[in-house]
Amino acid sequence: MDTALLGSEGPVRPSVFLAVFEGPLDLLLHLVREEKVSIWDIPMARVCDQYHETLRQMEWLDLEVAGEYLVYAAWLLLIKSRLLLPRHEGEEKDPRQELVERLIEYEKVKAAASELAALVELRRGVEGVRFAAPPAPEEVELDLEDVDVLALGKALANVLQRHSREHPPSLELMPMRFSVREKIIELFDLIGRQRSFPLLSHLLTRPDRLEGVTLLLAALELVRLGTARAHQRRPFAEIYLTPTGAQLPVDALTDA
Amino acid sequence: MPEPKTLAAMVEAILAVAGDPVTVDTLVAVAGEGVERGQVEEALEIVRLRHEGEGSGLRLENVAGGWRLATRPEHEGVLREYLGYRSRARLSQAALETLAVIAYRQPITMPEINFLRGVNSTAVVRTLLERSLVAVAGRKQVVGTPLLYRTTKEFLVHFGLPDLSALPTPEEVEQVTGEDASGS
Numbered sequence: 001m002d003t004a005l006l007g008s009e010g011p012v013r014p015s016v017f018l019a020v021f022e023g024p025l026d027l028l029l030h031l032v033r034e035e036k037v038s039i040w041d042i043p044m045a046r047v048c049d050q051y052h053e054t055l056r057q058m059e060w061l062d063l064e065v066a067g068e069y070l071v072y073a074a075w076l077l078l079i080k081s082r083l084l085l086p087r088h089e090g091e092e093k094d095p096r097q098e099l100v101e102r103l104i105e106y107e108k109v110k111a112a113a114s115e116l117a118a119l120v121e122l123r124r125g126v127e128g129v130r131f132a133a134p135p136a137p138e139e140v141e142l143d144l145e146d147v148d149v150l151a152l153g154k155a156l157a158n159v160l161q162r163h164s165r166e167h168p169p170s171l172e173l174m175p176m177r178f179s180v181r182e183k184i185i186e187l188f189d190l191i192g193r194q195r196s197f198p199l200l201s202h203l204l205t206r207p208d209r210l211e212g213v214t215l216l217l218a219a220l221e222l223v224r225l226g227t228a229r230a231h232q233r234r235p236f237a238e239i240y241l242t243p244t245g246a247q248l249p250v251d252a253l254t255d256a
Numbered sequence: 257m258p259e260p261k262t263l264a265a266m267v268e269a270i271l272a273v274a275g276d277p278v279t280v281d282t283l284v285a286v287a288g289e290g291v292e293r294g295q296v297e298e299a300l301e302i303v304r305l306r307h308e309g310e311g312s313g314l315r316l317e318n319v320a321g322g323w324r325l326a327t328r329p330e331h332e333g334v335l336r337e338y339l340g341y342r343s344r345a346r347l348s349q350a351a352l353e354t355l356a357v358i359a360y361r362q363p364i365t366m367p368e369i370n371f372l373r374g375v376n377s378t379a380v381v382r383t384l385l386e387r388s389l390v391a392v393a394g395r396k397q398v399v400g401t402p403l404l405y406r407t408t409k410e411f412l413v414h415f416g417l418p419d420l421s422a423l424p425t426p427e428e429v430e431q432v433t434g435e436d437a438s439g440s
Contacts, residue, residue, distance in 0.1 A: 020349075022349055022350055022353060022373070022375065023373060023374040023375030024374045024375070025373065025374030025375075026374070066375065066376070067376075068374060068375045068376065072374065102374070105372055106372065106373065106374060108426065108429065108430065109353050109356050109357050109372055109373060110353065110356075111429045111430065112356035112357075112359070112360055112424075112426075112429050113349065113352035113353040113355070113356040114352075115356070115423075115424045115428075115429050116347075116352050116355060116356055116359070116415060117347075117352050119415045119416065119417075120347065120414065120415055122329065122416065123329070123414065123415065123416050124329055124332045125327060125328065125329040125330065125331055125332025125333075125335055125336075126317070126326045126327055126328070126329050126416065127326060127327045127335065128275050128276065128324050128325070128326050128413070129271075129272065129275070129314055129324070129325040129326055129327060130272070130273065130274065130275030131272045131273055
């Protein structure tokens with residue numbers, strides 16, 4: 001920015017005070033207050049010019065002009081131009097209204113902030129009191145030098161002991177034994193009662209996996225012995241067992 | 257059942273080792289069988305009055321929903337002298353404004369804070385988060401589900417407030433608006 005040009009536009013304000021604005025609303029509020037007019041009757045042309053003038057100074061002083069300032073600069077120009085257009089009585093709201101509302105809200109924020117500042121000022125020198133209570137026994141801190149192998153061993157023993165106390169060995173169940181022979185007879189009995197026995201569902205619904213496996217072996221045995229036929233309509237579908245009518249040679253069965 | 261004076265001494269002892277504010281409920285629970293809430297409150301009043309009198313370097317204060325023993329503001333000078341360094345980092349104007357917005361409008365989203373202040377406040381909110389004065393309070397169920405911010409217990413302690421309702425009301429704040437804004 002050309003300094004000569006700037007100089008021709010009136011006295012340059014002291015730079016120190018530019019830095020104190022918290023943002024475009026803060027700056028605008030300041031400008032409006034300087035005009036000493038009601039916030040509801042902002043002289044838009046003057047305030048808008050002063051706002052832009054301040055931004056120019058900020059740029060001239062190489063202060064970083066945040067994007068928000070530029071957004072408001074554009075908005076102010078828009079409001080200013082709207083005011084220049086003839087308005088019909090009572091037809092439209094004041095173009096300044098939204099700006100005024102935002103300024104009033106922001107003014108409240110500033111007031112609340114100064115309330116908080118006053119509150120915190122009263123709190124200076126107020127520190128919570130805590131007498132040094134001895135730490136809880138579990139949190140005793142050991143000096144590394146005091147720790148020897150014996151102490152480590154004791155600590156490990158403690159940990160293991162606590163672990164075994166907190167995690168008692170789970171109850172061990174003896175696996176239930178199923179014999180193929182038994183299952184052959186059981187299955188033969190089942191398919192005899194039902195013309196087509198759904199083998200797969202039966203296997204899958206056994207509570208014990210071992211029982212399921214034994215049953216499968218029994219089923220294969222039944223088919224091998226020619227006492228049952230297995231069929232399936234398509235892969236992965238239900239497998240049905242149907243009796244062939246042949247008798248089960250019970251005595252010939254061996255227990256696998 | 258302990259005498260009021262004994263109970264007061266017990267309560268004081270608990271607060272002495274607590275450091276953080278202790279709720280009346282906790283005190284009642286710790287005080288033992290048959291001690292009623294009213295008695296604990298009475299005991300707290302005894303402790304408060306005892307420190308209110310001359311000659312005590314401490315005071316009992318009701319902050320963040322509980323009670324705690326704290327040093328008195330008039331000893332700020334000697335405390336700082338003794339501690340050598342502990343002057344609290346002051347909050348900047350930007351931090352105070354942002355904190356005010358969050359305190360009075362909580363829970364509130366980042367875009368709403370930015371709108372009210374007219375400037376991007378992300379960095380300030382981050383600082384407040386680091387100082388534990390504000391915290392995230394979930395997400396707002398609108399487009400983009402932005403995070404919501406609220407003030408913390410630490411905020412109440414810092415500003416010496418028993419709870420959020422103890423903040424100056426917006427009406428009270430408005431009364432100072434005129435004088436304050438013109439001077440800025």
